[in-house]
Amino acid sequence: MDSLTNDAMEAGVVEKQDDSDSFTKVKSKKSQKRKLEAPDMDTEGPVASKRPQFPPISLDKLRGDDQMRKVAVPAHRYTPLKENWLKIFTPIVENLQLQVRFNLKSRNVEIKTCKETQDIASLTKAADFVKAFILGFQVEDALALIRLDELFLESFDVTDVKPLKGDHLSRAIGRIAGKGGKTKFTIENVTKTRIVLADTKVHILGSFQNIRMARTAICNLILGSPPSKVYGNIRVVASRSAERF
Numbered sequence: 001m002d003s004l005t006n007d008a009m010e011a012g013v014v015e016k017q018d019d020s021d022s023f024t025k026v027k028s029k030k031s032q033k034r035k036l037e038a039p040d041m042d043t044e045g046p047v048a049s050k051r052p053q054f055p056p057i058s059l060d061k062l063r064g065d066d067q068m069r070k071v072a073v074p075a076h077r078y079t080p081l082k083e084n085w086l087k088i089f090t091p092i093v094e095n096l097q098l099q100v101r102f103n104l105k106s107r108n109v110e111i112k113t114c115k116e117t118q119d120i121a122s123l124t125k126a127a128d129f130v131k132a133f134i135l136g137f138q139v140e141d142a143l144a145l146i147r148l149d150e151l152f153l154e155s156f157d158v159t160d161v162k163p164l165k166g167d168h169l170s171r172a173i174g175r176i177a178g179k180g181g182k183t184k185f186t187i188e189n190v191t192k193t194r195i196v197l198a199d200t201k202v203h204i205l206g207s208f209q210n211i212r213m214a215r216t217a218i219c220n221l222i223l224g225s226p227p228s229k230v231y232g233n234i235r236v237v238a239s240r241s242a243e244r245f
Contacts, residue, residue, distance in 0.1 A: 068112040069127040073102075077134050081109075087139045088130065091146055096122040109134075128153060135203045136196040142205075154211050158200045161222045173197065175221045183227050187217050190234045213237055
């Protein structure tokens with residue numbers, strides 16, 4: 001009897017082992033994702049990398065070939081350009097070390113770099129200076145674009161703010177200028193900008209923040225706000241910006 005029970009127990013163990021071998025363990029997806037997402041850990045220590053050493057670039061290679069900018073001159077600005085040519089010519093040649101000429105055939109002011117040009121950004125400054133004068137700014141005001149780095153030009157049309165025609169358009173332009181230019185002068189003095197009204201175009205010269213204040217005031221005038229209300233809003237914004245800085 002004991003031998004029979006032992007044989008039966010051994011057979012049961014074999015059957016259990018066979019059953020366990022028939023089932024395969026399936027790995028969970030979470031563990032696979034974690035293994036994929038886990039970064040490989042470097043067992044070795046950090047490798048010291050040498051910094052690349054490049055030789056300094058010469059000024060000639062940095063500047064490259066001579067570059068040129070052209071500024072178109074409309075017919076109504078020929079005479080002012082001729083009268084103020086010496087004032088425009090002198091700072092571009094002496095201060096910025098550039099070459100400048102007026103092309104009679106194409107009616108463009110051509111500005112070109114040369115060997116004496118030291119600053120690469122001087123070509124852009126000179127082009128902005130000439131463009132500001134062509135748009136109608138005084139030479140003294142346009143010179144600030146050469147002397148200061150944080151001055152910009154912005155232009156927009158009155159009809160971009162509100163589509164106006166006929167008498168409505170002329171009244172909007174009149175509200176911007178004011179009687180004898182009083183409104184325009186007030187906006188210029190409060191926002192520390194310079195404004196030029198040329199037909200339906202408005203050109204503003206100044207820093208980014210001041211241009212934004214002047215543009216907001218002009219847009220309010222175009223939309224029909226009374227000048228007294230616009231004056232008050234400008235003074236409040238200007239006083240706040242002065243307190244910040």
